[in-house]
Amino acid sequence: MPRAVRACAPCATLTDAEVPPPHIIAQVPVRAGTLVDMRRIGDIHTFEDRTLQRWMTHASSAVLGATAALAVGLMVALGACAPGALDRPLAGVLGIAPLAWFALCGWFAAFAVATFALLAVHELVHAALFKLFAPRGVRITFGANWKVGMLYACAEGIVYTRRQYLVIALGPSVAVTAAVLACAIAAGCPVLAVGIAGVHLCGCTGDWYYVRTILRNPAVTHCEDTTWGMRLFGAGEGTGADAADEKGAAA
Ligand SMILES: [Zn+2]
Helix, strand or coil: CCCCCEEECCCCECCCCCCCCCCEEEEEEEECCEEEEEEEEEEECCCCHHHHHHHHHHHHHHHHHHHHHHHHHEEEEEEEHHHHHCHHHHHCCCCCCCCCCCHHHHHHHHHHHHHHHHHHHHHHHHHHHHHHCCCCCCEEEEEECCCCCEEEEECEEEEEHHHHHHHHHHHHHHHHHHHHHHHHCCCHHHHHHHHHHHHHHHHCHHHHHHHHHHHCCCCCCEEECCEEEEEEEEEEECHHHHHHHHHHHCC
């Protein structure tokens, strides 16, 4: 059922009012008092999309491999060239200091706790950005799909501009990585920083797939995040996915 979009620049809110022609699923203001029609370009059903999941698996594996190589390389390089800058517990592993089991267990515990805590922090960053670009009073929801092991924050019903959505999608990758590197390096644990940041980035690949999809299609001008994935819209007249669907159904 097509839904109209209420004017509330720069993004828009879907309502059930003012049902537009069938291929128009949303309308947003391009300037005060002006509405522009939008056509549906496509949907991404995140939890069912095999192409997305395959891409995520490959990207996450690549990031994990790069993280392991970088962490080990950094550990060996610091151990050889600047042992004072190396995470203290790892000096024992390299044999350049006495092995302190207690400190080493603490190092791994910090890695595990930070990795799990960042799952929540990641979604909170998305939520803060969803809120930042949405009209006042919009409720952000959180959920999980345990079958595919994904958490999500969602602002269903809000249509964001292409640029806003790209910022929302990439926000955690940039902000969390920068914060982790800054904190762990300040704490004198550069290898831990690389490990935590890298493992967090492994969980960002779904966001990167969204970004990749948007960047590969210049016709996408607006996006809506949903509990099942995302919807892509294009501003202006043209043959949208709805019209194509109808054509296919009629054939
Ligand atoms: Zn994310």
